[in-house]
Amino acid sequence: MNKRPRALPLAFYARDTLLVAQEVLGKILVRELNDAVLKGRIVEAEAYRGTDDPASHSYRGMTNRNRVMFGRPGVAYVYFTYGNHYCLNLVTEGEGVPGAVLVRALQPLDGIEIMKRNRNTGELRNLTSGPGKLTKAFAITKQHNGLDLTVGRELFLVEPDAPPSFETAQSRRIGIREGSDKLWRFYVQGNPFVSKKAAP
């Protein structure tokens, strides 16, 4: 029999961004569609903070785009970049304190056929091994910006069935110019779905 998945509570998100970025590894991302459920294990994440992090969208203060980062934790911050990619973030810290964890890579678990259709590829390793890829595979768009992840509907995180057993590692963040000296990228060591190898 299937246990009914319970969404991770607000308390999980309402903490230090770096802590959430580490602990989100191994958690299961659940995406409910009309006629199917997609699941993937988070194997890579990056922390983006506020005023002390020049790489963060919130570094220069609140704008229409990043407003969600300043709101209450436990909601999704989805933004559009490079003309055709969405990126999924989990808002952290307390209300009024900007912070978010970028979900960079997933290991597909359930609904793989649907992910393949969404991505228009048959290659498993290529389905969700990057922030733009996983949002497409999971049909996540800016419609989900501001979505409450603690309600347990449409899009949310759950604890894995079995306690995670893996080695985690950290490295510099990827794809940014400023703030790249900070080791705020966390990933599951040796997992083939991690988007890139660690920068030296």
Add this chain to the structure above:
DNA sequence: GAGAAGATCTCCT
């Protein structure tokens, strides 16, 4: 109102 940059991906050589 216009110009520039971007937390990326895919294709081509």
Add this chain to the structure above:
DNA sequence: GGAGATCTTCTCA
């Protein structure tokens, strides 16, 4: 391994 695609958002005049 390298460069283009593509469009939203922000900044400046």
